[in-house]
Amino acid sequence: MIKERHLNMALIVVCVVIPVWAHLADEPFIITLMTRAAIFALAAVGLNIALGLGGLVSLGHAAFFGLGGYAMGISAFHAQTFTPVAEWPFLIEGTKSMPAIWLISVAVSAFAATIVGILSLRTSGVYFIMITLAFGQMFFYFSISWPTYGGEDGLSVYVRNGFPGLNTLDPIQFFMICFAILVAALALASRLARSPFGLALNAARQAPQRVETVGLDPNRLKLVAFVISGAMTGLAGALFADLNRFVSPAMFSWQLSGEIMVFVIIGGVGRLFGPVAGALVFVTLEHLLGGFSEFWHVHLGVLLLLVVLFGRGGLIGMICGREGSHD
Amino acid sequence: MTEAVLATHAISKNFGALKASDNISIDLRPNEIHAIIGPNGAGKSTLIAQICGTLKPCAGNVELLGRDVTKESARDRVRAGLGRTFQISALAMEDTVLQNAMLGALGASGRPWRFFGPALRDNELRDAAECALLRVGLEDFMRVRTAELSHGQRRQLEVAVSLTLNPRVFVMDEPMAGLGSEGSKRLTGFLDALRHEAPILLVEHDMDAVFALADRISVLVYGRIIATGSGNDIRANPEVQEAYLGDEA
Numbered sequence: 001m002i003k004e005r006h007l008n009m010a011l012i013v014v015c016v017v018i019p020v021w022a023h024l025a026d027e028p029f030i031i032t033l034m035t036r037a038a039i040f041a042l043a044a045v046g047l048n049i050a051l052g053l054g055g056l057v058s059l060g061h062a063a064f065f066g067l068g069g070y071a072m073g074i075s076a077f078h079a080q081t082f083t084p085v086a087e088w089p090f091l092i093e094g095t096k097s098m099p100a101i102w103l104i105s106v107a108v109s110a111f112a113a114t115i116v117g118i119l120s121l122r123t124s125g126v127y128f129i130m131i132t133l134a135f136g137q138m139f140f141y142f143s144i145s146w147p148t149y150g151g152e153d154g155l156s157v158y159v160r161n162g163f164p165g166l167n168t169l170d171p172i173q174f175f176m177i178c179f180a181i182l183v184a185a186l187a188l189a190s191r192l193a194r195s196p197f198g199l200a201l202n203a204a205r206q207a208p209q210r211v212e213t214v215g216l217d218p219n220r221l222k223l224v225a226f227v228i229s230g231a232m233t234g235l236a237g238a239l240f241a242d243l244n245r246f247v248s249p250a251m252f253s254w255q256l257s258g259e260i261m262v263f264v265i266i267g268g269v270g271r272l273f274g275p276v277a278g279a280l281v282f283v284t285l286e287h288l289l290g291g292f293s294e295f296w297h298v299h300l301g302v303l304l305l306l307v308v309l310f311g312r313g314g315l316i317g318m319i320c321g322r323e324g325s326h327d
Numbered sequence: 328m329t330e331a332v333l334a335t336h337a338i339s340k341n342f343g344a345l346k347a348s349d350n351i352s353i354d355l356r357p358n359e360i361h362a363i364i365g366p367n368g369a370g371k372s373t374l375i376a377q378i379c380g381t382l383k384p385c386a387g388n389v390e391l392l393g394r395d396v397t398k399e400s401a402r403d404r405v406r407a408g409l410g411r412t413f414q415i416s417a418l419a420m421e422d423t424v425l426q427n428a429m430l431g432a433l434g435a436s437g438r439p440w441r442f443f444g445p446a447l448r449d450n451e452l453r454d455a456a457e458c459a460l461l462r463v464g465l466e467d468f469m470r471v472r473t474a475e476l477s478h479g480q481r482r483q484l485e486v487a488v489s490l491t492l493n494p495r496v497f498v499m500d501e502p503m504a505g506l507g508s509e510g511s512k513r514l515t516g517f518l519d520a521l522r523h524e525a526p527i528l529l530v531e532h533d534m535d536a537v538f539a540l541a542d543r544i545s546v547l548v549y550g551r552i553i554a555t556g557s558g559n560d561i562r563a564n565p566e567v568q569e570a571y572l573g574d575e576a
């Protein structure tokens with residue numbers, strides 16, 4: 001068995017080497033694919049905090065992905081049309097600056113995750129899945145029926161947003177931005193899992209009654225995990241919108257929620273690099289099989305089935321065995 | 328009579344037509360072990376759940392350290408000083424023994440909102456956890472996953488977690504179950520000394536342990552307390568013999 005640490009390093013190397021090679025070989029499309037994988041991985045690292053650590057099976061994470069996307073789209077839309085986002089109670093201008101847009105996306109999705117979390121955590125099990133799904137759909141229909149921001153057609157952003165000192169239109173530079181954020185998110189998730197908060201959250205997933213018996217509130221722990229999770233997925237949404245220079249209600253779709261969950265499950269629920277492995281596999285299959293048939297999702301479904309049936313720790317679990325204790 | 332640290336005043340609980348608790352009034356005094364015995368399904372765990380706040384009684388009050396806590400949540404009662412062990416272990420099975428004990432210490436510290444430094448490097452939490460594990464005799468199993476412990480060891484871990492809380496009252500539901508005679512003897516000795524740290528309300532099936540430890544014994548049958556008294560009183564009580572001890576002899 002390979003040590004999980006080594007596999008993680010290998011995944012990081014793959015994420016760097018392929019885009020650098022593609023850059024040297026002048027294959028911008030490959031860089032774009034890898035950027036897509038990094039962004040999906042970021043969204044899934046976010047979901048994995050709720051799902052893997054908190055045991056919260058959220059089928060509504062596209063809501064946060066979409067909110068992050070629209071936060072970018074709306075900010076940029078107002079900046080490129082020179083109209084304010086709001087004039088009351090105070091003037092809010094649009095912006096084309098990535099760091100500002102990231103902050104907005106994180107704030108908006110964290111706020112939404114707080115509301116969705118408070119309401120959904122009153123339930124558990126299948127009901128939790130259903131209610132998060134319902135919230136996701138609510139955002140989806142809301143985005144369709146809001147003509148100011150394109151309704152069903154979505155919003156196009158003509159020039160990618162800027163980052164001080166970098167040329168974001170250069171694929172490799174934009175990839176590096178996304179990759180750096182992914183690495184930061186992984187570092188955060190890893191520290192979170194080992195922290196006192198992570199210890200309590202881990203126990204709240206496995207034995208909520210125990211957590212209560214030591215005087216802590218399992219649902220409050222889960223809510224905080226859900227908010228951090230939603231914020232991270234929201235940030236991924238902002239990057240995804242920038243990658244495509246386009247946002248549409250599809251970002252809110254339940255299929256997307258399902259895909260983010262598939263990344264986590266294929267890679268390994270609760271495994272730090274599970275989302276990275278899952279997103280890489282997904283994007284690779286999408287690219288290789290998507291050309292052959294429209295029904296490439298069937299192959300993905302078969303893979304998912306195999307992983308669920310034979311490897312309970314996902315691909316990482318199949319390769320590295322059961323998780324060692326965090327020490 | 329010294330003031331009770333824990334008391335129930337005429338609590339009743341019905342599950343449909345079943346009277347699981349029928350007008351139960353018991354109390355626990357300082358430095359005391361008060362054992363509750365009774366046949367399977369008598370309502371012992373149900374009584375514990377009401378004392379700890381995970382079940383609401385249909386009628387009556389629960390008093391903890393001189394305060395009526397009937398309306399307070401289980402968590403509030405823990406913070407007020409109630410340490411509980413479960414009959415069916417409620418532990419984080421994927422975590423190590425040490426992590427489970429540290430969770431107790433974390434709860435006692437009241438500061439779970441720390442997102443960065445590794446918990447295992449927090450010396451305060453770690454010392455409290457290791458100390459509790461040492462006391463119950465699990466020091467050689469700290470790095471073992473809880474799922475790999477034997478039944479009896481899980482009960483010991485339950486006790487260790489409650490120790491990390493430094494409670495003012497212990498409520499233990501069958502801590503000896505599955506321990507084997509060697510383990511029960513050891514835990515019996517341990518509880519004997521523990522009563523001076525905080526009194527113990529002890530539900531237990533192991534009669535040797537009960538008679539060795541208990542200052543007072545209450546017998547619960549079909550949701551009702553039919554007798555309370557010293558070990559000798561209980562042994563001599565004809566009603567108890569008929570209802571309970573009789574079928575064991």
Ligand SMILES: Nc1ncnc2c1ncn2[C@@H]1O[C@H](COP(=O)(O)OP(=O)(O)OP(=O)(O)O)[C@@H](O)[C@H]1O
Pocket residue numbers: 342345347365366367368369370371372373374414
């Ligand atoms: N949530 C519940 N709903 C309905 N009935 C219940 C519930 N909990 C317990 N009971 C019933 O109440 C009675 C008392 O159960 P309890 O678990 O308190 O008994 P016990 O004295 O702890 O038994 P044991 O010695 O087996 O642990 C039993 O008949 C049980 O089936």
Ligand SMILES: [Mg+2]
Pocket residue numbers: 371372373414500
């Ligand atoms: Mg019981």
